[in-house]
Amino acid sequence: xxxxxxIVDGFAISxxxxxxxxxxxxxxxxxxxxxxxxxxxxxxAALVGWYCAGELGxxxxxxxxxxxxxxxxxxxxxxxxxxxPIQRSxxxxxxxxxxxxxxxxxxxxIMIEQGMAYLFSDNPVSIRPLIGGVMNxxxxxxxxxxxxxAALCWIVIGFLWLLVxxxxxxxxxxxxxxxxxxxxxxxxxxxxxxxxxWSIYGVLAGIAGVLLAxxxxxxxxxxxxxxxxxxxxxxxxGLGSVSGTLIAAYVVxxxxxxxxxxxAPTLRPIPALILLVLVIYIRPQGILGRR
Amino acid sequence: xxxxxxxxxxxxxxxxIAAMAFAALVMLAPSARAADTGPIKIGVIGExxxxxxxxxxxxxxxxxxxxxxxxxxxxRKVEIITYDDHSSAAEAVRxxxxxxxxxxxxAVIGSYISEVALALEPWSARLHMPFITPGAASxxxxxxxxxxxxxxKYTFHGWLTSAFIAQSICDFEHDxxxxxxHMKTTVIMSEDAAWTTPLDARYLECLPKAGLQVLDHIRxxxxxxxxxxxxxxxxxxxxxxxxTGISHVGVQxxxxxxxxQVPIAMVGQSSQATTSSFWKDTNGATxxxxxxxxxAPGVAITPKTLPFTEAYVKRFGVSPAYCGYSSYDDVYxxxxxxxxxxxxxxxxxxxxxxxxxxxxxxxxxxFYGRNDLYTHAIEYGxxxxxxxxxxxxxxxxxxxxxxxxxxxxxxxxxxxxxxxASAK
Numbered sequence: 001x002x003x004x005x006x007i008v009d010g011f012a013i014s015x016x017x018x019x020x021x022x023x024x025x026x027x028x029x030x031x032x033x034x035x036x037x038x039x040x041x042x043x044x045a046a047l048v049g050w051y052c053a054g055e056l057g058x059x060x061x062x063x064x065x066x067x068x069x070x071x072x073x074x075x076x077x078x079x080x081x082x083x084x085p086i087q088r089s090x091x092x093x094x095x096x097x098x099x100x101x102x103x104x105x106x107x108x109x110i111m112i113e114q115g116m117a118y119l120f121s122d123n124p125v126s127i128r129p130l131i132g133g134v135m136n137x138x139x140x141x142x143x144x145x146x147x148x149x150a151a152l153c154w155i156v157i158g159f160l161w162l163l164v165x166x167x168x169x170x171x172x173x174x175x176x177x178x179x180x181x182x183x184x185x186x187x188x189x190x191x192x193x194x195x196x197x198w199s200i201y202g203v204l205a206g207i208a209g210v211l212l213a214x215x216x217x218x219x220x221x222x223x224x225x226x227x228x229x230x231x232x233x234x235x236x237x238g239l240g241s242v243s244g245t246l247i248a249a250y251v252v253x254x255x256x257x258x259x260x261x262x263x264a265p266t267l268r269p270i271p272a273l274i275l276l277v278l279v280i281y282i283r284p285q286g287i288l289g290r291r
Numbered sequence: 292x293x294x295x296x297x298x299x300x301x302x303x304x305x306x307x308i309a310a311m312a313f314a315a316l317v318m319l320a321p322s323a324r325a326a327d328t329g330p331i332k333i334g335v336i337g338e339x340x341x342x343x344x345x346x347x348x349x350x351x352x353x354x355x356x357x358x359x360x361x362x363x364x365x366x367r368k369v370e371i372i373t374y375d376d377h378s379s380a381a382e383a384v385r386x387x388x389x390x391x392x393x394x395x396x397x398a399v400i401g402s403y404i405s406e407v408a409l410a411l412e413p414w415s416a417r418l419h420m421p422f423i424t425p426g427a428a429s430x431x432x433x434x435x436x437x438x439x440x441x442x443x444k445y446t447f448h449g450w451l452t453s454a455f456i457a458q459s460i461c462d463f464e465h466d467x468x469x470x471x472x473h474m475k476t477t478v479i480m481s482e483d484a485a486w487t488t489p490l491d492a493r494y495l496e497c498l499p500k501a502g503l504q505v506l507d508h509i510r511x512x513x514x515x516x517x518x519x520x521x522x523x524x525x526x527x528x529x530x531x532x533x534x535t536g537i538s539h540v541g542v543q544x545x546x547x548x549x550x551x552q553v554p555i556a557m558v559g560q561s562s563q564a565t566t567s568s569f570w571k572d573t574n575g576a577t578x579x580x581x582x583x584x585x586x587a588p589g590v591a592i593t594p595k596t597l598p599f600t601e602a603y604v605k606r607f608g609v610s611p612a613y614c615g616y617s618s619y620d621d622v623y624x625x626x627x628x629x630x631x632x633x634x635x636x637x638x639x640x641x642x643x644x645x646x647x648x649x650x651x652x653x654x655x656x657x658f659y660g661r662n663d664l665y666t667h668a669i670e671y672g673x674x675x676x677x678x679x680x681x682x683x684x685x686x687x688x689x690x691x692x693x694x695x696x697x698x699x700x701x702x703x704x705x706x707x708x709x710x711x712a713s714a715k
Contacts, residue, residue, distance in 0.1 A: 002523075005523060009519050009520075013517065054571050054574065055571070117340040118339075118340065121340050121341060121342050121345065122340040122341055122378070123341065123342055123541070123542060123563065123572055124516075124542040124543050124572075125542060125572050126542060126543070126546040126572070126573060126574060126576070127574070128574040128575075129550060132550075133552075134551065134552045141551070141552065142551075143550045143551055143552075145550060146550075216516050216517055216543060216546075216547065217516070217542050217543040217546050217547075219542070220340070222516065225514075225516075257520075260517065260519075260520040261520045261523065265511055265512065265515055265517075265518075265520050265521055266483075266511060266512040266515070268515075268517075
């Protein structure tokens with residue numbers, strides 16, 4: 001009984017982690033940016049979604065869409081305000097650009113966190129579940145919302161797969177992640193590719209943020225831990241590898257769930273961090289990493 | 292090294308030594324105290340990003356403005372200077388030092404977080420600055436004053452100590468959960484924080500006396516975001532009621548309790564549930580949650596309760612959190628003490644505050660004395676301050692205890708299973 005509870009609970013959390021981390025790894029794979037403001041984008045989507053749904057009276061569905069739109073907007077803002085100017089700056093030697101981008105996004109994430117705390121207080125908020133009530137899953141009493149979230153995550157990931165593998169735009173993205181210079185030689189505008197990938201990332205992070213808000217609740221204080229968990233998952237799975245990220249998300253999600261249920265809820269984040277250290281030590285490219 | 296050259300002071304050293312001696316004298320001299328003319332400055336340290344903390348500073352400002360509108364104290368205006376400590380003890384200490392040394396306040400009202408209040412207490416002792424916390428609960432705050440009175444006498448505890456919070460909840464559970472709903476068992480669920488250590492200790496003592504057997508005692512990390520394993524563990528024990536002690540968390544456990552339809556009532560101290568915005572924050576998931584608080588909307592504990600609440604809502608758009616009531620009262624208590632002492636001298640002010648007998652918004656404020664266990668904490672009891680217990684019903688906080696002042700019947704959501712022989 002407890003085992004089934006763990007399986008069901010772990011599946012939903014892992015799916016959410018997977019959705020968030022896939023965007024993170026996509027950004028790294030295609031544009032080489034480790035976006036440390038990742039948690040900030042999810043939190044903003046969640047808070048805006050809550051605000052629109054409740055305070056502005058949009059209702060749950062429109063509020064959720066507004067939250068996703070906010071995630072998209074903020075991701076593009078992160079690209080145009082923080083990442084692109086640093087990447088194009090002549091004052092920074094090219095070998096150091098990545099560090100500057102990393103630091104820039106970290107500071108941007110902190111600014112977002114403090115800004116959100118100022119506007120909304122650091123209290124977590126929750127979005128009303130899209131579907132209420134509970135249902136029986138293998139004998140485990142599970143909120144319907146949780147099942148829907150897991151399903152939604154996989155539908156979105158499925159769309160992403162279709163986009164990358166079956167559409168022309170997706171193939172351009174794939175090519176950009178393999179060899180950006182080759183792509184420019186073929187006549188493609190890299191800057192438009194980057195805008196596309198940041199937009200996709202914004203939508204993914206936005207959806208992950210609003211779903212997390214309806215599942216567990218989100219507050220400005222979650223910004224750091226969300227970034228950290230996406231970072232660990234992506235390093236574990238291999239930076240730049242989407243399938244690696246998906247596998248790693250489930251590994252981390254289940255490790256945390258098993259720890260919370262069988263050992264102690266307090267120690268939940270520890271095993272994933274220990275695993276991260278071991279992976280960096282033994283196999284630094286991660287499970288399926290390329291770079 | 293040559294003895295003679297070592298002993299002979301070089302030419303440059305003399306002015307340096309003179310400068311150092313002068314600096315030492317300046318540092319050792321007592322810092323300038325607020326003169327007995329000019330505005331009376333009161334420092335208020337709150338956590339602006341937290342709902343309870345923001346309420347604290349707003350309520351103090353309201354009190355200050357009211358006093359000034361009525362002419363101030365003997366013509367002197369009250370100036371409320373607010374500081375944001377970002378829920379950090381280190382920042383609160385810096386704010387305290389700034390308040391004393393730069394802004395020259397005569398007293399400090401500070402924080403609803405016990406860890407912060409306990410960090411400020413030694414500074415109140417070192418700097419001889421009267422300090423009162425309107426929201427923290429740890430019994431250690433008053434214990435320090437009791438154990439080392441001469442050193443810590445400048446600190447006052449302006450809210451119910453955890454021991455009394457627990458006692459009032461036990462009394463409530465005895466009257467209602469056992470008395471009306473015939474419950475027999477409970478599980479204690481509280482966050483691992485300074486204020487819950489004495490709370491839980493008292494729970495473990497008074498719950499059995501109230502008629503509830505304690506089946507399990509869970510203390511969880513305040514950074515927990517997923518409460519499913521915790522609710523799972525509680526449910527496996529089949530208690531009739533969950534007795535809570537939560538303040539740092541609130542939205543997440545409440546929303547998850549509701550969404551997972553955990554079939555056990557949640558009763559106890561949930562500080563975030565005392566604020567009016569909690570209904571919106573949880574999208575109504577707080578329906579049926581019971582919490583102890585300072586005052587319930589619409590219920591006049593004293594003639595001052597409702598006017599304060601109305602003025603606060605009118606100015607700030609939300610109802611005050613529990614520490615808003617006490618923070619507002621504390622400004623008046625300080626000003627009243629200055630009036631009786633005839634001075635802002637710290638020792639005289641402390642002596643005057645000890646004689647406080649002030650009708651505030653949530654009861655009559657009196658402080659325990661030197662020989663009482665909780666020296667300088669507010670006195671608990673009928674006619675003084677007891678707090679009330681409210682339940683969220685249909686978007687509103689309804690007072691359900693003490694029963695003679697109750698204005699609603701206790702009812703739980705449909706998914707909560709009540710013992711078979713429960714009264715309707």
